Amino acid sequence: MLNFWNENGYLIIENFKTEEECDSLIQRSKELIEEQDFFNQKSVFDTVSQSHNDDSYFLESGDKIRFFFEEKAVLNDENIKSNKQYIVNKIGHALHDLDDNFIQFSKNDDLDKIAKAIGFEYPQLLQSMYIFKQPKIGGEVVCHQDSTFLITEPESTVGFWFALEDANKENGCLQVASGGHKGPLRKLFKRDNNKMEMIELSNEPFPETDTFVEVKKGSLVLLHGRLPHYSCENKSSKSRHAYTLHVIEGKSKYLDYNWLQRKNLKTGGFVDV
Helix, strand or coil, X not given: CHHHHHHHCEEEECCXXXXXXXXXXXXXXXXXXXXXXXXXXXXXXXXXXXXXXXXXXXXXXXXXXXEEECCCCCCCHHHHHHCHHHCEEEXXXXXXXXXXXXXXXXXXXXXXXXXXXXXXXXXXXXXXXXXXXXXXXXXXXXXXXXHHCCCEECCCCEEEEEECCCECCCCCCEEEXXXXXXXXXXXXXXXXXXXXXXXXXXXXXXXXXXXXXXXXCCCEEEEECCCCEEECCECCCCCCCEEEEEEEECCCEECCCCCCCCCCXXXXXXXXX
């Protein structure tokens, strides 16, 4: 397991969560959406145009539970009322600290053991996202490295990506550049108050993300912070729900210019000490 992780920059652990655990999170996401009216909030999450970058609703979401719409969703009042379950791109970014169902899913000994097996000493849960990848309109996520957006010194970010539904080529599964984590960090997303800037660190092009990570419901996929990864639009009739935790090393310094700031929440580990 460790050799594959070190060589490829990603790792698939099948059957990590039960169907019941996945279904519980899916149901909770639906309940959270039903509790919202959405009529006064129309923040779109779009990795192609990055239109959300200077949006205060987005920038202040690091210690909250907030909702972001699909770029192709029709956001008139009638559609929001009748199709609210199918217009949300994601929920973020502190579900793992603020909602009991997500806390139970996110914090346990099994995850702590996995984190320590790949090199963490003091894993800290920084960010959580529920990603819907809606049928027909689920947006493309452009090729990127997670450390571009969540940087520590030294670098330590790892993504814990849980398949809540089967993920395949048809519904926009992850695609990775196997071994690409050995290359440089290409960009850095820096915050200056409420303005964001993307800084180029290297003009070396990304390798092809030609490894399709097709996984079954309940699988856990680990993603190195420098691993280039991507997912295409979901043009199929099936959604591709997933839940992601981004984890950093507690002994590393979380840099002040990161976009995600947790002013009202401290980070914690997978288990209470």
